[in-house]
Amino acid sequence: MRNAPAPVGADGASAQDERLRRWRLVLGAEAAADGTGRALAGADAAMDTALSALYGTRPDDGRGARRAGGLGASAPSAARWLGDIRTYFPSSVVQVMQRDAIDRLGLAALLLEPEMLEAVEPDVHLVGTLLSLHQAMPETTRETARTVVRKVVEDLERRLATRTRSALRGALDRAARTTRPRHRDIDWNRTIRANLRSYRPEFGTVVPERLIGHARAAQGVRKEVVLCVDQSGSMAASVVHASVFGAVLASLRSLDTRLVVFDTAVADLTDRLDDPVDVLFGTRLGGGTDINRALAYCQSRITRPADTVVVLISDLYEGGIRDEMLKRVAAMRASGVCFVALLALSDEGAPAYDREHAAGLAALGVPAFACTPDLFPEIMAAALEGRPLPVPAAE
Structure with missing residues (x-):
């Protein structure tokens, strides 16, 4: 019996090809020689280059250590890399890669330059890094840093403030309620609900046994x-x-x-x-x-x-x-x-x-x-x- 053909995705790639593509991106350049047999081109090749700069390895340096790839020693090259990862990866992934770059490649020092700050994806972790560096920031960078921090703060406020x-x-309203309110401070809706059991049919009304109201706020x-x-x-x-x-x-x-x-x-x-x-x-x-x-x-x-x-x-x-x-x-x-x-x-x-x-x-x-x-x-x-x-x- 002939094997059924592998399912083909919308881009024409089979499921097997897609799995090999993903493994090739995960494993890095050595994967081509290690069995995936998958070559990368176009956007995939660009993604692979960006990943290798951060997570790739270089040959043994003679001391048994494997060293990570790099972004170069200048802010422009790092800024280009930041632009690349924002092009090819979603925001949540970009934030993780930025955090790793700060930890693995010493990117923090380059954040003291304005062109770097303009290229980053702002998030809470980046704000923490900037705050730890702000005493060392040159005057030309501080206003850009404040802009980055303000964007994160405003995003958090939109998410959290209303709720x-x-x-x-x-x-505060519940904490301020009292069962001995002055007449003008009685909350009649809550008082009626709390006293429904004392409804008097002969009078057609509720006779409140317990008043509920608000404490006076005049004290401040x-x-x-x-x-x-x-x-x-x-x-x-x-x-x-x-x-x-x-x-x-x-x-x-x-x-x-x-x-x-x-x-x-x-x-x-x-x-x-x-x-x-x-x-x-x-x-x-x-x-x-x-x-x-x-x-x-x-x-x-x-x-x-x-x-x-x-x-x-x-x-x-x-x-x-x-x-x-x-x-x-x-x-x-x-x-x-x-x-x-x-x-x-x-x-x-x-x-x-x-x-x-x-x-x-x-x-x-x-x-x-x-x-x-x-x-x-x-x-x-x-x-x-x-x-x-x-x-x-x-x-």
């Missing part, structure tokens, strides 16, 4: 939020997201929001919250870590503990005094502060973290867990209402 404001306004801000963010190098993505969320929280009139970043020193960036880009360029990524000192500063700024939520965002690798840090958290909780510990605020999953310190916080009733940007509004809503936090299940 965050909606969740927190609802939480009802809740305070303190974001205390670790700016060590491993927390770069968390710093970016925290800056955006800090600006969103600060836009809510019912919240008094403070943003504090720290390494071995503490910087209060609250006065920059109207522009998260200014916040980010006020950070200094890559220092040590003194969580105790940062919490001491935050504690000194709390005026109404029972109405305050403190959010510590850190991998908990404490360089300060561990026991003092835990005592400070315990003291804040005893005074009525709602304390939240996030190991990361990013889409990267669970990070490396200090498990001993996390266990110490858990013993105080403060679970430490990684949080995605999409989950953060729910975490904050629960904290503001005094509900249990929706802690994600451990993997």
Whole structure:
């Protein structure tokens, strides 16, 4: 019996040819001699060249090492490569390749040149790299760097701001309800629903046994939020997201929001919250870590503990005094502060973290867990209402 013909794709290539093509692109130039027998041409050849520049290998250098390919030593050649990968690969893949180029080929140094920044695909990881470099940037590059950072920040705001404001306004509204409202503050719709059992047919009306309304807002801000963010190098993505969320929280009139970043020193960036880009360029990524000192500063700024939520965002690798840090958290909780510990605020999953310190916080009733940007509004809503936090299940 004759074999059935292999299925042919829309471009005329058989499924077998397509598999060989993909393997050839994965394996690199050596694949032609290693059994695929597949030659590349046109766009495929250009893709292969771009991949080889980053992931290819060179002959043994005499010391038993295999060295990666390169992009050349100049910004123009790297910029051309960045343009090529944006042509042949989707944005998500481009971002991964850029990250690998920074790690493998020392591309970070070339990001100090404007033509390089104009060629890159902006993302959160690139922002972290730029923030770690911005002290060394020449003046001609800084404005371009701010433009790249602003694009990422605006993209994050479009994705996160509306949902965050909606969740927190609802939480603040529920937290502000009272069962002893003044007449002008009664919420009649909720009051009627809560008292339907006391409907009196003979009068044709509900006789409310419990009033529901809103607490008076004349005293000003009802809740305070303190974001205390670790700016060590491993927390770069968390710093970016925290800056955006800090600006969103600060836009809510019912919240008094403070943003504090720290390494071995503490910087209060609250006065920059109207522009998260200014916040980010006020950070200094890559220092040590003194969580105790940062919490001491935050504690000194709390005026109404029972109405305050403190959010510590850190991998908990404490360089300060561990026991003092835990005592400070315990003291804040005893005074009525709602304390939240996030190991990361990013889409990267669970990070490396200090498990001993996390266990110490858990013993105080403060679970430490990684949080995605999409989950953060729910975490904050629960904290503001005094509900249990929706802690994600451990993997």
